[in-house]
Amino acid sequence: MNVLLIGSGGREHALAWALSASPLLTKLYAAPGNAGIAELAECVALDAADHAAVLRFVAEAAIGFVVIGPEAPLVSGLSDALAVAGVKHFGPSKAASQLEGSKGFTKDLCREAGIPTGAYGRFKDAASAKAYLAAQPVPIVVKADGLAAGKGVVVATTRAEAEAAVDACFAGAFGAAGAEVVIEEFLDGEEASFFALCDGTTALALATAQDHKRVGDGDTGPNTGGMGAYSPAPVMTPAIVQRTMEEIIQPTVAAMAARGMPFKGVLFAGLMITAEGPKLIEYNVRFGDPETQVLMMRLTSDLLAAMLATADGVLDHFDLRWRSDAALTVVLAANGYPGPPVKGTEIRGLEVARMVAGVQIFHAGTRRDGDRIVADGGRVLNVTALGQTVAEAQARAYEAIAKIDWPGGFCRRDIGWRAVLREAAGE
Ligand code: AMP
Ligand code: GLY
Numbered sequence: 001m002n003v004l005l006i007g008s009g010g011r012e013h014a015l016a017w018a019l020s021a022s023p024l025l026t027k028l029y030a031a032p033g034n035a036g037i038a039e040l041a042e043c044v045a046l047d048a049a050d051h052a053a054v055l056r057f058v059a060e061a062a063i064g065f066v067v068i069g070p071e072a073p074l075v076s077g078l079s080d081a082l083a084v085a086g087v088k089h090f091g092p093s094k095a096a097s098q099l100e101g102s103k104g105f106t107k108d109l110c111r112e113a114g115i116p117t118g119a120y121g122r123f124k125d126a127a128s129a130k131a132y133l134a135a136q137p138v139p140i141v142v143k144a145d146g147l148a149a150g151k152g153v154v155v156a157t158t159r160a161e162a163e164a165a166v167d168a169c170f171a172g173a174f175g176a177a178g179a180e181v182v183i184e185e186f187l188d189g190e191e192a193s194f195f196a197l198c199d200g201t202t203a204l205a206l207a208t209a210q211d212h213k214r215v216g217d218g219d220t221g222p223n224t225g226g227m228g229a230y231s232p233a234p235v236m237t238p239a240i241v242q243r244t245m246e247e248i249i250q251p252t253v254a255a256m257a258a259r260g261m262p263f264k265g266v267l268f269a270g271l272m273i274t275a276e277g278p279k280l281i282e283y284n285v286r287f288g289d290p291e292t293q294v295l296m297m298r299l300t301s302d303l304l305a306a307m308l309a310t311a312d313g314v315l316d317h318f319d320l321r322w323r324s325d326a327a328l329t330v331v332l333a334a335n336g337y338p339g340p341p342v343k344g345t346e347i348r349g350l351e352v353a354r355m356v357a358g359v360q361i362f363h364a365g366t367r368r369d370g371d372r373i374v375a376d377g378g379r380v381l382n383v384t385a386l387g388q389t390v391a392e393a394q395a396r397a398y399e400a401i402a403k404i405d406w407p408g409g410f411c412r413r414d415i416g417w418r419a420v421l422r423e424a425a426g427e
Contacts, residue, residue: 002062003304005030005041006048006078007069010331010364010382011289014296015069015303016040017360022304029061035373036363048073051081058087065089067307071286074265075101075147090307092285095261099252099283103182104145106283113255115248117280118185129166129181133159139186144169146177153223155186187281189274190235190418193291196249196269197306200262202315203249204306207298207322208236209291210418215338217414224338225379228415230328230390231294234422235273244271244278252283264310290329293362293382297327328393328416329384330401332409334365337378341365345408347373347381353403358386358396375408383411390419 001024005016013036019028020040031054033043046057049072058066066082068074068091077094098105104122109115118141123129133140142165144152152174156162162183169178191213195206210233211226212219236244248269256263268284268291287295296303300321309318334341347366350373354361362384365377383400387393394416401411 001064002027004063005067010362011292012069013362014293018296018303034363035366035368092265096263097285100285113251120184123181126170141184143182144174144178145180148174148177187272189272194269197310198263199313199315208233227412228330229290230416293329293384294327298323325386326390326393329382330415332381332411334375341378348405353400356400359400
């Protein structure tokens with residue numbers, strides 16, 4: 001079957017890599033793709049926001065299955081357009097994508113379904129938001145309701161900071177996404193990323209993972225899309241995974257079905273593992289980036305078959321197999337990130353770096369310029385490695401990074417530190 005993959009990040013390169021290994025695949029197309037994806041797929045210059053153009057291409061290229069990587073096309077209803085045209089696809093409907101598209105929607109659903117999450121309030125004006133704040137302890141979290149590319153969240157340590165975040169939101173700092181504000185209890189604990197394939201009724205957990213959101217070593221500095229990740233995540237013990245499925249994922253799938261908006265795709269729960277157990281921070285309706293890079297390294301089952309089973313609603317007859325090895329990925333970002341990145345700098349040494357045992361290099365923001373690979377985004381490369389332990393995967397990833405010649409970029413030097421410490425302590 002011919003498959004069209006929508007997206008251009010490191011997540012999509014990892015998905016393309018796993019899809020390419022499927023015996024069910026005839027030809028892979030990617031829109032728009034990147035320089036790394038181009039080695040596995042034919043890249044086409046399609047705008048995913050132009051649903052009619054996507055449908056025309058699907059007909060022309062006899063595409064049998066469309067995999068939607070990023071959230072924006074999901075929230076804007078690309079799945080619905082494909083469904084109307086009878087095109088099989090992986091990714092939830094516009095209605096189900098509200099789980100990511102509206103934080104208030106998700107909080108209300110959690111309250112109704114009894115899903116553990118922080119206490120919260122939803123506000124459409126600054127005065128009522130501030131009145132609520134006055135009665136809350138700090139730290140407290142202020143969020144723009146809608147999609148703000150990961151930037152609409154302020155963890156405020158003082159009430160003045162929280163009030164300033166409310167004012168910034170209503171002053172339009174996040175555009176339409178900030179027309180409503182959610183104020184949320186601060187949850188204390190360790191974060192983990194949890195993924196489950198959902199076919200509308202059945203949920204199937206993927207392997208566990210953890211990412212590093214802050215730009216600096218020691219988890220300091222501003223938030224980013226993710227500077228590195230590893231799998232498995234030691235904090236996600238089998239007991240915590242079971243509680244997450246029973247207390248968070250399954251009730252969500254049931255509540256969405258009951259609302260007439262069944263969730264079909266991959267549900268990504270951002271969790272806080274608190275002293276009382278796992279609590280939901282937020283949902284995303286797509287794979288994580290860079291978590292997908294480590295998950296695809298460990299997956300031994302056929303990804304395309306799993307996605308088809310999700311779309312066909314037959315996950316109850318499906319199973320996923322994983323390598324016992326650990327995987328770790330380090331993000332190489334362009335100087336300036338998470339602010340405006342410097343683009344166009346040349347990257348050398350990738351051919352040598354990828355020869356390190358167990359290493360795969362996934363491209364995120366790269367572009368081919370003649371014979372050269374140049375940086376073309378904030379997060380640029382994901383140097384990913386397998387190892388018997390997280391420590392071994394980490395050593396291999398940094399060994400490969402040492403062979404990459406790219407003065408225009410930087411990376412964190414401590415990806416995986418929590419898991420490596422736990423391994424060293426023999427936990
Ligand atoms: P989000 O975009 O909702 O994932 O939030 C970005 C980051 O802010 C999360 O990864 C957490 O580190 C932090 N955060 C968000 N909500 C909370 C919360 N209720 N308690 C503690 N930290 C939070
Ligand atoms: N790594 C977090 C995300 O994909 O949103």
